[in-house]
Amino acid sequence: MSEPAASRPPRRLVLGVSGSIAAYKSAEIVRLLQKAGVEVHCILTRAGAEFITPLTLGTLSGQPVTTGMFDEVTGGIRHIQVTRESDLLLVAPASGNILGKVAHGIADDALSTAIMASSAPVVFAPAMNTRMWESAAVKANVRLLEERGFLFVTPGTGSLACGEMGTGRMADPAEVVAFVLRQLGTEGRGRRLLVTAGRTEEDLDPVRFLTNRSSGRMGFAVAEAARDRGYAVTVVAGTTSVEPPLGVEVVRVRSAAEMARAVAARHEEHEIVVMTAAVADYRPRHVEPRKIPGRQRRLTLDLEPTEDVLASLRGKRAGKVTIGFALETEAEMEGARRKLETKGADCIVLNNPTRPGSAFGGETNEVTLLFAVGRTEVLPLSTKRRVAEEILRHAEEILAEKCTAGSASGPPVRRGGKTAVRPARRSGRGRTR
Ligand code: CTP
Numbered sequence: 001m002s003e004p005a006a007s008r009p010p011r012r013l014v015l016g017v018s019g020s021i022a023a024y025k026s027a028e029i030v031r032l033l034q035k036a037g038v039e040v041h042c043i044l045t046r047a048g049a050e051f052i053t054p055l056t057l058g059t060l061s062g063q064p065v066t067t068g069m070f071d072e073v074t075g076g077i078r079h080i081q082v083t084r085e086s087d088l089l090l091v092a093p094a095s096g097n098i099l100g101k102v103a104h105g106i107a108d109d110a111l112s113t114a115i116m117a118s119s120a121p122v123v124f125a126p127a128m129n130t131r132m133w134e135s136a137a138v139k140a141n142v143r144l145l146e147e148r149g150f151l152f153v154t155p156g157t158g159s160l161a162c163g164e165m166g167t168g169r170m171a172d173p174a175e176v177v178a179f180v181l182r183q184l185g186t187e188g189r190g191r192r193l194l195v196t197a198g199r200t201e202e203d204l205d206p207v208r209f210l211t212n213r214s215s216g217r218m219g220f221a222v223a224e225a226a227r228d229r230g231y232a233v234t235v236v237a238g239t240t241s242v243e244p245p246l247g248v249e250v251v252r253v254r255s256a257a258e259m260a261r262a263v264a265a266r267h268e269e270h271e272i273v274v275m276t277a278a279v280a281d282y283r284p285r286h287v288e289p290r291k292i293p294g295r296q297r298r299l300t301l302d303l304e305p306t307e308d309v310l311a312s313l314r315g316k317r318a319g320k321v322t323i324g325f326a327l328e329t330e331a332e333m334e335g336a337r338r339k340l341e342t343k344g345a346d347c348i349v350l351n352n353p354t355r356p357g358s359a360f361g362g363e364t365n366e367v368t369l370l371f372a373v374g375r376t377e378v379l380p381l382s383t384k385r386r387v388a389e390e391i392l393r394h395a396e397e398i399l400a401e402k403c404t405a406g407s408a409s410g411p412p413v414r415r416g417g418k419t420a421v422r423p424a425r426r427s428g429r430g431r432t433r
Helices: 021-035 055-062 078-084 098-102 108-118 136-147 175-182 217-228 256-269 334-343 384-406
Strands: 011-017 038-044 088-095 123-126 156-159 165-169 192-197 230-238 251-252 270-275 282-284 303-305 321-327 345-352 368-371 376-378
Touching: 011 021, 011 055, 011 078, 011 108, 011 175, 021 038, 021 055, 021 175, 038 055, 038 078, 038 108, 055 376, 078 108, 088 098, 088 175, 088 303, 088 345, 098 123, 098 270, 098 384, 108 368, 123 175, 136 321, 192 217, 192 256, 192 334, 217 230, 217 270, 217 282, 217 384, 230 256, 321 334, 334 368, 345 384, 368 384
Parallel strands: 011 038, 011 088, 088 123, 192 230, 192 270, 230 251, 270 321, 321 345
Antiparallel strands: 156 165, 282 303, 345 368, 368 376
């Protein structure tokens, strides 16, 4: 999960915990949000307190937990005050009861009153028995709430605590938190980012292929950092050794040709494109239909160049930002400069996997940024997540400059549009303040 970003202003969230066995998962939600640098204030309903104690939530969040309508702090009623100062209100788990109350304007406890008094976006992560979730009343309430701009992290399907099978299980804490972080992100709100990640595989025969050691960590770090800044993220991923982050759209490919096709079909709708993938430079000219026999005295492979995905975007980037990577093990600056010119990117991120701390599959990287405008910037050895944050910060600056230079309006910014994410779905449109 995300690490706190020093560059970001602190974010504050109210977590409402209502009555469901899934209330135990709220402890994990608090922990993950805190890890991502979000200050969490909990409101626990009376039914919620049957499943988890205020002591647990208060100890984990480091903040007093509101349990009653009339809990007071200096200068006001606590639940109203913390809600007023929060960027988002998350209800997880959200019982059928709290959904019904909010849908029909009932404010008879601290949580329902806080929601009614809030002008911030409200996200529900429902959890209930499958018959309740599928009941006509809950369905109608969810529809009504969606129409009014409330957001939902839809429950999953599986075996429920009551022993039945069906839909109603609250989404995993990591999924809920990924969804929330995307809502909290402001820098990329209404913008789309495409990132390529991992390694490609070029078949020799039905059992063998040519590939490299890229793990996908750098690309996934960019995807995760962009998601947390509020971007709608598409990852075109070759083979990877790690799992992609939640809350981003993942398009899986194998070969360079497949990656080129996937990027060509999608790049236009994305304002920022970041190419971290280690794409094979050559592929066998012919793929043998049968396994190549072993133990030959000599085997010569006939290879041909693959598509250069990054270079293929040349001339198609008006008002957009394209960032490439350069993997160099010697004459690093020369190699990176050559790629900056020949591939026509706005910025090239130079890295050398033979340097200490920059190995394939590692958690850290030491990079130098070379900009098309002639400037370079050396970043100290940092986590890949931190490197990703820096890359995005620079991409946003370049985009802003292009918008100012290009036209008064700049590239189109989509606001409130529906976006498919994996696996959480954004239902309805965000409420505006
Ligand atoms: N790249 C690409 N398509 C390729 C090869 C590379 O899109 N067929 C992209 C990479 O994703 C990266 C940049 O181009 O953003 C540079 O990749 P790198 O492997 O460092 O360079 P190559 O172009 O492969 O050149 P060389 O192997 O000679 O260093």
